Amino acid sequence: MILPKDFYLQDTCTLAKSLLGTYLVHQSPEGRTVGKIVETEAYLSDDPASHAYQRQTQRNSVMFGPAGHAYIYLIYGMHYCVNVVTGLVGVGEAVLIRALEPMEGVDLMQLRRGQKPGKTLCNGPGKLVQAMGIKAGMNGISLTGEQLYILSADSFPEHNEVFTIVTTTRIGITKGTELPYRYYIANNPYVSFKVRKVSS
DNA sequence: GCTGGGATCGCCT
DNA sequence: GGCGATCCCAGCG
Numbered sequence: 001m002i003l004p005k006d007f008y009l010q011d012t013c014t015l016a017k018s019l020l021g022t023y024l025v026h027q028s029p030e031g032r033t034v035g036k037i038v039e040t041e042a043y044l045s046d047d048p049a050s051h052a053y054q055r056q057t058q059r060n061s062v063m064f065g066p067a068g069h070a071y072i073y074l075i076y077g078m079h080y081c082v083n084v085v086t087g088l089v090g091v092g093e094a095v096l097i098r099a100l101e102p103m104e105g106v107d108l109m110q111l112r113r114g115q116k117p118g119k120t121l122c123n124g125p126g127k128l129v130q131a132m133g134i135k136a137g138m139n140g141i142s143l144t145g146e147q148l149y150i151l152s153a154d155s156f157p158e159h160n161e162v163f164t165i166v167t168t169t170r171i172g173i174t175k176g177t178e179l180p181y182r183y184y185i186a187n188n189p190y191v192s193f194k195v196r197k198v199s200s
Numbered sequence: 201g202c203t204g205g206g207a208t209c210g211c212c213t
Numbered sequence: 214g215g216c217g218a219t220c221c222c223a224g225c226g
Contacts, residue, residue: 077208
């Protein structure tokens, strides 16, 4: 089942956790790729680390739009990251997708990633964008459309396992204070490298 | 196995 | 003009 618009109306931290175990799908011209979401981070409107903290600008405008759309931006001049927009229109909040477990189209992912080994295909926000073939021009598209969408956790019964959510501080943040807004599936080998555990 | 540095550019001040 | 929600590789131990 494709997650419907209503699903994205949960509060941002709850949604960040709810997205764990669901499946990001990109239907691209070269083929379909699917990855299980195993790591997320929440960015709230009152957080200095968020792009939307100061005010609405050209770059962050998608974050202020309706929930359930994709916010894609360039980081460090060379990598892109994908976010799921959350919150009401006019409120700039989002969930960053930080890591995927490759499920379908692994060969295509490897091709796009320059034949990197399986565990490093999608274990980082920039890596998964490259592996999934997500492009900057897709910024703002709806996640309830045909091209890029998220499937519920029970969409693949054979992979629908019970898991524990680990909560930690976020990665790479240089503004504001460290907040426990990073979530990942315990013991999943596809989570991005650094682990600074604060609770589970 | 870990650390540090370099690549590279659009956006905001 | 400065910098960032990153990634990769070289160098060292």
